Every structure is written in C-alpha cells, then in structure tokens.
Amino acid sequence: MSGGSASGRLRAKLSLVEAGPHGATAALWQADRARDRYLAYLVTMHQVIRASVPLMERAADLADRAARCGADPLAAPLARYLRAHVLEETGHDAWLLEDLAAAGVDTKAVLRAVPPPDVAALTGAQHYWTEHHHPLALIGYIAVLEGHAPAARLGAVLARRTCLPEAAFRTVRAHAHLDADHVDDVYALLDSLPLTGRDEALLAVSALHTVDALTRIFVRLGRRAPAAVPLRETGRPTPTGGPG
Template sequence: MSIPFSRALNARLALVAPALHRASARLWRPDGDLTGRYRRYLWAMHAVTTASVPLLERAASACSRWDDGWAPSLAAYFAGHAEEERGHDAWLLADLVAAGEPTGEPRPLPPPLVVELAGAQYYRIEHRHPATLLGYLAVLEGHAPSPVLAGVLAARTGLPEAAFRTLREHADLDADHIAEVERQLDRLPLTADQRTEVAVSALHTAGILARLFDQLAADPGGHR
C-alpha cells in the first residue's frame, strides 16, 4: 500500500520544522520589546493575509487552463477556501488598533520576505500548476498558533484581549483547514512531478516563514 501523499509531505516538512520552531520561539521570547515584536508580527501577517484571498482566487481560475479531470474540484476547493479566508485581514487591523498601533495611511511597507512568500506562489500558479498552492497552504495552515499563545502574550505584554483575536481564531480554525488540505493532497491523482512541485512549494514556504520570524524576532537595532 502506498503512503498517503499528505503523510509523505509531512515527513519532509518535519526535517525543516525545527528551524521554524526555533524562529518562532525567538519571536515570542519574553525578554526585550515583546510588544513591539508582536505589533511587527501583526503587520507582517496582515501583508501575508492580504495576499491570501487573491492567491486562492487566482489558483481557482488557473485550474480552468488544465485538462486534468480533477481540476474543477480543486478549483472549487480553492474558491471555497477563499471565502473562508475573506475578511481576515480586517481582523488583523482590528488587533493592531487594540494593540495601540495606528492603521491609517501610509501603512508600513510589507517585509520583502512576505513579497517573496506570496510572489513565489503567483509564479508557481501561473507558470507551473495551481496545485502547487497546496504546499503553501499545508505550511501556513499546519503551523497554526498554539491555543495558549494568545493568553501568554496578553499576560506578558499587558495588551487587551481584543489585540489577540486573530491568534485565537486561527488556533481554532486552522486545525480544520489543515485537515481539508490533507484530504485534497490525498484524494487528487497528482503525478509524480506534480507531487514534487507541491513538496518544493511547501519546503520553500517553510524556509521563508522561518526567515521571516527570525527577522521579526530581531530588535529594531538588529539585536536578538
């Protein structure tokens, strides 16, 4: 019996997970300016989330260019997930306001790593295959915030509970989301080449995310 693709992909991601976990631990360490790091994190996640719905919609549309018999069902999944993600960027802006951060114009430029994160997916969707977006989703949905993180950060920063809605919601929602991503990975009759491209997309995403967390973990002066 062949190993389900989701399990094989998770085995590959396990090799890079320690770097992601270390970067996350540095980001949320209790010393230094944790409040400032959390605000920078919110702005970075706002930039990531702003790209999420357009990426899913682009992938859904791109499925129509392929004659794979399963492409329409993948398009339906992407379109449905876009609706589930719609409006989450507004949650992050509300969190920022509650955290005492002005959200009017001009807003901070998105970190170049966020542009690389989303831009790589646009390239893969347009020039490779929209199924590669499943690798990106497997990492983002599979590394949801811990259910206790919002409470820990609220206690350590003194920020109000209203500043942590997105963390709380995603700790709950992403468990269902990653289960659906894995169902898609296991039910689609992807070719060996397509599976490789999905895996490369996932590993690339995990690497960029670890670098982004490391960057956010640095003090403004560059000190960890």
C-alpha cells in the same frame, strides 16, 4: 514513487524542516520588548494574509479554465477546494487590522508601509508558480500556513506580557482553533487527487520554500529590534520600553 499516501509523503518531507520555524517562533516570543514584537508580528501577518485570498481566487480561476478544457484531472477538484477555502479565509486580513486598531495602532500607516522582501519572497513565489506552472503549487503553501497556527495558549501568554487589551488577540486566538480543521482539509484534498510524481514534487518545492520563507520572517522579527509602529492616538512611534 514511494508507498503510502500523498499527504503522508508531504508530511514526512515537512517533518525534516520543522525545527526551523518552530525554533524561530520560540525565539521570537522569548525575546524582550514583547509588546513591540507582537505589534510588528501583527503587521507582518497582515502583509502575508492579505495576499492569500487574491492568490486563491486567481488559482481557482486558472483551475476553472483548465477544467473547462477537460485535459487536467486535478483542475475541477482543485477549483472547488479553493473556492470553499476562499470563503473560510475572507476577512482575516481585516481581523488583523482590527487587532492593531484595538492596540492603538494607526492602521492607515500600516497599509502605507512597504512590505519587506521576505514577505514578498513568501507570497510572490506562489504568484509565479500559480501563473507560470500550475495552481496546485498553492496547496503546498496553504498546507504549511495552516500547519503553523499559533499555539492555543499564545494569546493568553502575550496578553499578560504585553498588557494589550483582549481585543488585540482575536486573530491569534481564532487561528489557534480554526487552522487545525483547515490543515486536515488540505491533506484530505491531496489524498483525493490523482497526483503524479511530478505533481508531488511541485507540492514539495512550494511547501519547503514556504517553510524557509516563514522561518526567515520569524528570525527577522525575533533578532532585530522591531521597527516602530505608529500609534493612532498620537501619531508617534510606539515606545521602545514598556511591558515585556
């Protein structure tokens, strides 16, 4: 294994692929129909984030089980971290629904919608690795999601372009501030664990898959005309024109 810290090695690997998600998100927010794209973004982020707490809870359960057996030195600290992170992330899917409701969206229709394959690919891979290999895989996923928080000024920019109410930007604004601390926590965890080369390979596979899947999601949101999101007041699709 090369020198340095586990966090440094993972950061170095991720730095090689950062152009993908950064370019895709930049293209998304530079595209036309900003209001429709922002609403589609909120729907997609809800589909992703509502999987996060159940994933962490399952990974923590598996780590706890391994810790009781006493043979896995990663298990106990991993379970502690995941339990703490569950407390930090609980309710964020509800925030997104509240943002959508503030924008006039029918949130019941959002919950009924079938999530697209790229969302399933992003979160479903973590279910597989957690259940069938090791819950450590989820840390690679968390590191990437926490490391790709919205830019601090994104909420203000989108509020101007979309003419949506301030209450529709709660989650974007909150995560711009919260995730900086969270990403530091996850890398501190990695440096505290007795990781082997095989462990670091698992983290890298999970993290790089997460980057690729996120990039695909943002490319879809930026390139394709966003699907109509039904409004709560009228039950009709949002208009394709309007601000942005």
